[in-house]
Amino acid sequence: MGFWERWMQRSRPPAPRPASEPREQPRPERATLGERASLPPEPEIPRTPTAPESRIVTRERLVAAMRRHGYHYLTDERGDLCGLWGYRFFSFHIVENRILQVRGRWTRLGHIERLGELLDLCESWNRHHPYPKCYVRVQDDGQIPVLTEIAVPIGSGLTDAQLDNHLQIGLAAGTAVFDELDRRYPDPVAQGLV
Template sequence: MGWFGEQARRWWPGRRAAAPPPPGGGADLDDDDLHARVADLLARELGAAESSGSRPLPVTPARIAAWMTENEFSYFVDNDGDLGGLWRGRLFYFFLFGEDSEILQVRGQWHRELAIERLEEVLDLCNEWNADRIWPKAYARVRDNGRVHVVSEVATDLEHGVTDDQLSQFLFCGLSTGSMLFDALDEQYPDPAGVAP
């Protein structure tokens, strides 16, 4: 089974698509006709997933966890009940804020820390990033131990709910743009970044 068939099985578990039987049992179909019938079947089945037609539903931690599972990402729930996971070796959390938990925030943390002496230059880097790009918001935090951590953040108000496709797009946006920021930091600060300049 090809890629489309595998995707269809993932999107509609337990559901088997059956092409209408060809006239004469299929013996009289040439390769072009058979290809056209398979393409029509895939368009019918996969078209439903692209224009999902599903009504927007509230975002819940369970929906985010299901998305993580479906995409074969590892995740965890910490002691505070927050959902997190690793993406390309970087730690990301998925928060729901607001009166009705309608604001989805994907927050990432660069996997390295900087010396406090680099705070001014990393703040300049974050400000430049924020001026040039929409996502993610970049900022630095100074921890109690005096080390500087860089954080990425993408937040979206989903007061009216979200479809599965939209949720997937928001989550991938938070993860991929956060990774772009962290890749830029890796380039700017090759190891060892934790020492003073």
């Protein structure tokens, strides 16, 4: 069946229905060019509240976020915020107004003899967890601090909720790494061995 045959079938009136079949509701007539069509009123769409606006992350906004959560903090010699959370040291850095870093440092230091074990722990953590980045630094005296870091791009700004979320994730994720370190390497002083 070609195009014209199909077209002709569409323009034919429908065949009469038996009385037992329900009838369709009549369709409203279309308005002609000079008449106005009476359309049903459009349903009112509820307005959603506008999304909070992203703003540039500044030191002042970090301070406000700390205060919102009741965190106690200090300011270091470079003007960065830092403090102790569960006896673990964390610092907060804004790098070139493009990146917010939350860094943590384990309260104890490993020794060079344990470098392989600490590297394995960091590698395993980084392989199995999306954050935080876990790494070590070997100091000149052979002691090894274990560090964590979360870096968040902030070039286009963050809302207060996003800023709060990133601070909390940095603290919680770093604490999880340090809890694992404390489990693997119990503090001899806390155990009464020293």
